[in-house]
Amino acid sequence: MTALLRYLARIGLCLVAMAGFAAAKENYRFPAVGQESAVLTIHASADISAIEPMIRDFQQAEPGITVDFTDYLTNELYDLLSAQCAGGEKMADIVISSSVDHIAKLANDGCAQAYDSPNTNRIPDWAKWRNEVFGFTFEPAVIVYNRNLVPAADIPRTHHDLAELLRAKSELYDGKIGTYDIERSGIGYLFAFFDTQQSNIFGRLLESFGRSRATLRCCTGELLSRIESGELLIGYNLIGSYAYGRYKAGAPIGIVMPRDYTLVLSRTAMIPAKAGRTDLGRKFLDYLLSSRGQSVAVEKSFFFSFDRPVPEGVDAVDPGAGSGVYRPIMIGPALLATLDQQNRQRFLAEWKASMERD
Template sequence: MTRRCHSLLAVIFLATMASLAAAKENYRFPAVGQETGVLTIHAVADLSAIEPMIRDFQESQPGITVDYTDYLTNELYDLLVAQCAKGETMADIVISSSVDHIAKLANDGCAQTYSSLNTSRTPDWAKWRDEVFGFTFEPAVIVYNRNLVPAADVPRTHHDLAELLRTKPQLYDGKIGTYDIEQSGIGYLFAFFDTQQSNIFGRLLESFGRSRAALRCCTGELLARIESGELLIGYNLLSSYAYGRYKAGAPIGIVMPRDYTLVLSRTAMIPKTAGHPDLGRKFLDYAVSSRGQAVAAEKSFFFSFDRPVPPGVDAVDPGTGSGVYRPIVIGPALLSTLDRQNRRRFLSEWKASMERD
């Protein structure tokens, strides 16, 4: 092999390693008292969202240091699949917004069972087999730039958004953003369940294609571009992250679509080969407890199973019994989203719909 080939391979290797390193970030929260143990959490959750819960957990467990690593959804799933297959020691608890990934891992024997008084209070749709537990309530929302989108243009249903893109193509060309579902696990999950709610979604995808929608991996990146005005509207974004930016003063508006709103519950699982499963169980119990849920609603994820929609969000009151809220049920039905044939067909149809004219 020539020296030039060696150099090229070295560049490719270093670029690959840099990409992998960028896909995860590690944070350490020292114990507030004398350290008695180290809890390892591997997760898909922005630090700004999860940190208040970690710090409050440490107030109740002052001897526990927390080693927290934040991943992209697909990277975390691939890591866990490999570790489980090899029987390697895994994190003490795993948290992900890609609930289908966690359900698949549990179905494949990669999870421990756990039951307690706190976990028994989790809604039935948000847990499965005492192995997978949802601890957040996160609607998929439409986000827009309040300074740049006229009030008359704010879409309040999926049909409204499709019509807006049809009637004002010049204004919104290249100004709509959503997930690249080939990169984003949560984007793929939302899109998959969108197709089961209404036939309007196919029309909406075609509208995205004609409007040259910007496709991105992550909620944070899409929100930043909406806030700056580079994009005007974002579709199917996680409400918790959007509301965090809204509270911080970002010029954005948040709409929970009135025809239907998908709702995700971010899930936690104690891996079969967790290094310290006792510590994982402590954090899980905290996350689903009344105390943990209060911190999640007030400081971390803002929306709740049993509290009103936070102020400033354009939404139908959940107490009206309108049936607008459509929770993604954690259970065996999620496995179909990851079936290779189903996934290949769905991605093919999605890409065909999103093709630019």
């Protein structure tokens, strides 16, 4: 056990027992830039490289606030918040997650408090629910490929293209495709669930992934690293903001927003019903939704926007072309269907059966 704990420490994970289960988390503390007057606590599922520019800019506007930020895997964050809410425990001041279905479920279960301000009224209707759940990013599900190793003729620009590529060049791409393990990744499950509602091509894609022995991983960062190194050649349904961050940093990857349809989620924020400091949670939420916060999000953190052009270097249809390509995942009660246990078990069984095909 001692050796195992040393190994976990080396890779930056911390195991904690909380509410009867163990959760992997990473904690970061951002000291106030001025005289500390308060500590804002954020529990999230968000890469620190993406959220840090926003935290630091927030602190320029609020120099007396120290920020304590803890990052979890999506499923573990949901389990933690559910247990805290059920037990009436004190919770973080604000919660952020890419798994919008999890946040919608928490709100539906009475674990969120409502907030209304000029900034909460700025965002599109599809990106908020009951003044309790607020989307603050525009994040497409993209196809990522290694620019040095994938021939130009092989670049898939639609879901159909990807399925056909894996059929026509099965030997070349055998073991070289990566996507989320939807049993472990909340965002992976969400994307896969909504894929099935857009087109019947997803069934063919699953069969192709199974035949190609697709690599399944929990997290966008790990899949991107494997594509960047050439261990994988193509990644499917990855979060576009994280991929673009790697692209901007010089990684040899290309990014495609599929031209038949592109799922779009809005990373969500929620002020818990038992927030320790509701006033601080509201202050940070207002920052996220403000013009200033949105500008930082687009320029330094998440790169895509509700109302700006697609970033340079991304292969995509012009969002202003009226093509109907972009399919936002609406935040609302319909998301609860993704967490229905019977639906989930049936969907996972079908997914695993496809992935296990010879």
